[in-house]
Amino acid sequence: MTGERDFIASRLAPLATTAAARGLADDAAVWTPPLGRDLVFTHDVLAAGVHYLPSDPPADIAWKLLAVNLSDLAAMGAAPAGVLLGLALSAAEDDDWRRAFTQGLGQALDHFGVALWGGDTVSGISAAVLGLTAIGHVEPGTALSRAGARPGDHVWVSGSIGDAGLGLAIAQVTLPFDKALLSRFRRPEPRLSLGRALVGMATACLDVSDGLLIDADRLAKASGVGLVIDLAVLPLSMAAAARTITDADLLARATAGDDYELLFTAPPLADIAAIAGRTRVTRIGRVEAGAGVMLAGGKILPDRLGWEH
Amino acid sequence: MTGERDFIASRLAPLATTAAARGLADDAAVWTPPLGRDLVFTHDVLAAGVHYLPSDPPADIAWKLLAVNLSDLAAMGAAPAGVLLGLALSAAEDDDWRRAFTQGLGQALDHFGVALWGGDTVSGISAAVLGLTAIGHVEPGTALSRAGARPGDHVWVSGSIGDAGLGLAIAQVTLPFDKALLSRFRRPEPRLSLGRALVGMATACLDVSDGLLIDADRLAKASGVGLVIDLAVLPLSMAAAARTITDADLLARATAGDDYELLFTAPPLADIAAIAGRTRVTRIGRVEAGAGVMLAGGKILPDRLGWEH
Numbered sequence: 001m002t003g004e005r006d007f008i009a010s011r012l013a014p015l016a017t018t019a020a021a022r023g024l025a026d027d028a029a030v031w032t033p034p035l036g037r038d039l040v041f042t043h044d045v046l047a048a049g050v051h052y053l054p055s056d057p058p059a060d061i062a063w064k065l066l067a068v069n070l071s072d073l074a075a076m077g078a079a080p081a082g083v084l085l086g087l088a089l090s091a092a093e094d095d096d097w098r099r100a101f102t103q104g105l106g107q108a109l110d111h112f113g114v115a116l117w118g119g120d121t122v123s124g125i126s127a128a129v130l131g132l133t134a135i136g137h138v139e140p141g142t143a144l145s146r147a148g149a150r151p152g153d154h155v156w157v158s159g160s161i162g163d164a165g166l167g168l169a170i171a172q173v174t175l176p177f178d179k180a181l182l183s184r185f186r187r188p189e190p191r192l193s194l195g196r197a198l199v200g201m202a203t204a205c206l207d208v209s210d211g212l213l214i215d216a217d218r219l220a221k222a223s224g225v226g227l228v229i230d231l232a233v234l235p236l237s238m239a240a241a242a243r244t245i246t247d248a249d250l251l252a253r254a255t256a257g258d259d260y261e262l263l264f265t266a267p268p269l270a271d272i273a274a275i276a277g278r279t280r281v282t283r284i285g286r287v288e289a290g291a292g293v294m295l296a297g298g299k300i301l302p303d304r305l306g307w308e309h
Numbered sequence: 310m311t312g313e314r315d316f317i318a319s320r321l322a323p324l325a326t327t328a329a330a331r332g333l334a335d336d337a338a339v340w341t342p343p344l345g346r347d348l349v350f351t352h353d354v355l356a357a358g359v360h361y362l363p364s365d366p367p368a369d370i371a372w373k374l375l376a377v378n379l380s381d382l383a384a385m386g387a388a389p390a391g392v393l394l395g396l397a398l399s400a401a402e403d404d405d406w407r408r409a410f411t412q413g414l415g416q417a418l419d420h421f422g423v424a425l426w427g428g429d430t431v432s433g434i435s436a437a438v439l440g441l442t443a444i445g446h447v448e449p450g451t452a453l454s455r456a457g458a459r460p461g462d463h464v465w466v467s468g469s470i471g472d473a474g475l476g477l478a479i480a481q482v483t484l485p486f487d488k489a490l491l492s493r494f495r496r497p498e499p500r501l502s503l504g505r506a507l508v509g510m511a512t513a514c515l516d517v518s519d520g521l522l523i524d525a526d527r528l529a530k531a532s533g534v535g536l537v538i539d540l541a542v543l544p545l546s547m548a549a550a551a552r553t554i555t556d557a558d559l560l561a562r563a564t565a566g567d568d569y570e571l572l573f574t575a576p577p578l579a580d581i582a583a584i585a586g587r588t589r590v591t592r593i594g595r596v597e598a599g600a601g602v603m604l605a606g607g608k609i610l611p612d613r614l615g616w617e618h
Contacts, residue, residue: 027384028351030452042337043393072336084352086440120354129438131395143339
């Protein structure tokens with residue numbers, strides 16, 4: 001096993017190519033922000049055995065670590081700029097793991113057009129804990145929030161819901177292999193373009209990370225309204241639709257989490273399809289007076305709405 | 310044990326009082342930076358059993374987590390603005406621990422005038438890993454670096470060296486109790502004022518975290534010069550001086566780390582004492598041609614210069 005300094009010099013420094021990173025040689029990164037923008041900051045942690053499976057490919061873990069943070073920026077309508085890594089590694093993350101992880105990180109940074117600015121690496125931990133801080137920017141005063149939904153607004157969701165939950169079951173080998181579903185679990189695609197397009201259009205927004213229903217409940221409570229969701233129109237991929245037969249299946253899709261789709265509200269007259277461009281968006285409900293998520297047609301909510309942290 | 314959501318709502322949200330934090334209710338923090346400043350970013354990780362002792366008081370751990378990151382900002386000459394936390398907690402961090410940790414964090418945030426903007430908390434880890442991202446700012450183009458030392462410059466260090474290493478021995482009960490030394494280990498004071506004053510004065514700067522000699526070696530190599538350190542003039546506190554009898558004692562002080570003092574270089578004519586104000590600064594050497602740290606008088610360097618990560 002190479003030391004931390006060698007790991008940083010040989011694996012991470014080659015990814016930190018912008019001036020802001022200073023070759024990872026200084027005590028901190030220095031970045032000149034674009035003039036007259038608000039800055040947006042998020043930090044999410046992935047822990048081995050909690051947020052990912054030790055058997056997951058290291059390159060996919062790196063991708064997911066970046067993607068879940070960029071998804072938070074997308075939910076705010078922000079454009080990403082740079083990231084800092086906090087890697088606490090155990091003996092299980094050997095040289096092979098580290099090489100694959102940093103290769104995957106490099107791919108993901110390129111894919112999303114984001115710079116690695118700095119961070120910290122420590123070894124000797126009993127189980128890996130991976131943290132990432134993402135920094136983005138947005139027009140002043142326009143960042144989206146969870147708190148602006150108003151009765152009469154429509155409720156929208158991007159893409160398809162439930163694929164990642166099926167992908168997790170595939171990764172755990174409790175469901176037969178399906179490449180597309182597994183990829184939705186391991187390589188989520190944050191909705192960065194849609195998030196930016198929703199600035200000035202959406203009245204409230206968040207990303208679906210813990211389950212559509214629990215995240216809808218959070219948006220509803222932050223806005224002080226009720227969100228009525230019609231599960232009959234929940235957007236499913238073809239692969240997920242083929243595995244969704246019963247009402248219980250449908251509830252499993254709506255509470256599985258890890259979707260990293262955007263759930264948002266907008267006034268009825270907003271032309272969401274036009275601003276979404278090629279991104280699929282589906283109207284799945286409406287905002288009413290109330291204090292939480294409800295199901296259309298007076299259906300009863302399940303006891304479990306998603307992942308509680 | 311309360312859940313993460315309760316912990317965030319009851320313990321962390323009360324500390325996140327600035328508008329940027331949005332009550333920790335959104336997916337990310339939003340901050341309007343001061344106009345026309347460069348931004349400075351650092352992220353350091355403290356792991357239980359690696360960087361602190363499980364017996365350390367939780368309030369002191371919180372203080373140290375903030376202080377070590379602010380020390381990186383100080384080394385760049387930056388003024389701190391806000392922080393994001395990444396807390397991965399085990400069962401050992403129970404409600405009492407969490408209450409004491411957040412109380413200490415609140416004290417430290419107040420003490421240093423820094424805002425809590427956001428972050429992430431996860432539970433179910435086998436041993437705690439605590440990450441913190443600190444964001445600061447500096448006049449454009451003036452951030453200090455490790456790379457500007459030139460032959461002929463003088464080498465300076467702030468405060469006193471070796472106290473924290475003795476404090477660690479006291480915490481490990483291998484040395485008799487001394488309140489001041491223990492406090493230097495558990496509650497370091499980053500040199501934020503001095504760092505800002507060194508902008509435009511110092512040719513190179515870093516903070517002493519792993520040991521004076523190893524950090525001097527890093528500054529020397531980043532600058533492509535030699536740093537000749539005279540240990541005979543190493544600044545010691547009275548408590549440390551009383552415990553420093555032999556040459557081996559002196560080398561122990563110079564390789565102990567956790568000092569969080571600033572080591573910097575400046576041209577011979579720079580009036581460092583004047584800009585340091587009430588902060589003690591000591592000239593401990595000179596810059597020559599070379600490629601690393603050396604000891605004055607041709608003395609032999611020890612095999613171990615400090616903590617290697």
